Amino acid sequence: MRTFAAAVVACLACAAPAAANPTSQDPAKVPPGNYELDPRHASLLAKIPHMGGFSRYTMRFDQLDGRFTYDPADWGATRVTIKVQAASVDTGAPAFNKQIAGYFDAAKFPTITFVSTAVSGENGRGTVTGDLTFHGVTKPVTLDVTFNGAGPGLLGAGTRMGFSGVGRIKRSEFGVTGAREFSGDDVDLMFEVEFVKK
Structure with a gap:
């Protein structure tokens, strides 16, 4: 029994350095460089009212890609590109x-x-405005974004940045009008993303 307890303690001790948490929520303290989306830790959900509001039907997109170049001396100038495969719904x-x-x-x-x-905000919260191209139509969209922080990755490797956000679009503005008798026009978007410094 003592041998088993000692083994458990040893395993926990070895595992402790592997833990990784955000160490800063100050954009000015994040290392500069090129950051790429970690697709294993990225999710995009879309919710749409079903038949006048019985529920907000939820869909997930499984294939996302994205990147940005970051300069902490001018973080407001950051421009991010995100691509989603429409067929991955x-x-x-x-x-x-x-x-x-x-x-x-x-x-x-x-x-x-x-x-x-455009990117703006303070105290870890702000907005990201950009051009959304969907169904061959491009429209400006503003997302409310929370910067969850930056810090080392697993085992202290690299630098990781995390964000959460929400937004809303009208599908009719992008020419997506199918099944109008069964679902609403407003589409709520929710995303959780992590980027890794390359």
């Missing part, structure tokens, strides 16, 4: 996934792209 039902992707005309417009044009 996941409702939990494969047949319905294809139906939703059909509304997006994913074969013709395979990529949804957001390119920021």
Whole structure:
């Protein structure tokens, strides 16, 4: 029993350095460089009212890519590009996934792209405004974003930055009008993303 307890304590002691947490929420203290989205720690959800509001039906997009170049001396000038594969929409039902992707005309417009044009904020909260290209239409969109912090990655390797955010678009403004009798026009977007310094 003592041997087992000693082994558990040793394992915990060895595991402690592997823990990684944000060490700063000050953008000015984040190292400069090129940052790329970590797709394993990125999620984009879209919620849309179903039949006048019985529920806010939730979809997830499974394939995201993104990057930005960061300069802490001029963090407000940061420009981020995010790309989402329209056909990667996941409702939990494969047949319905294809139906939703059909509304997006994913074969013709395979990529949804957001390119920021302005970043502002303070105390870890702010807005990111940019051009969203969806279904072949480009419109300005503003996202409310929280900077969750920056710090070392697992085992202290590299630098990682995390963000959470929300936004809202009207699908009709992007020409996505299928199933209007079953779902609303407002689409709420929610995302959780982490970027890693390269």
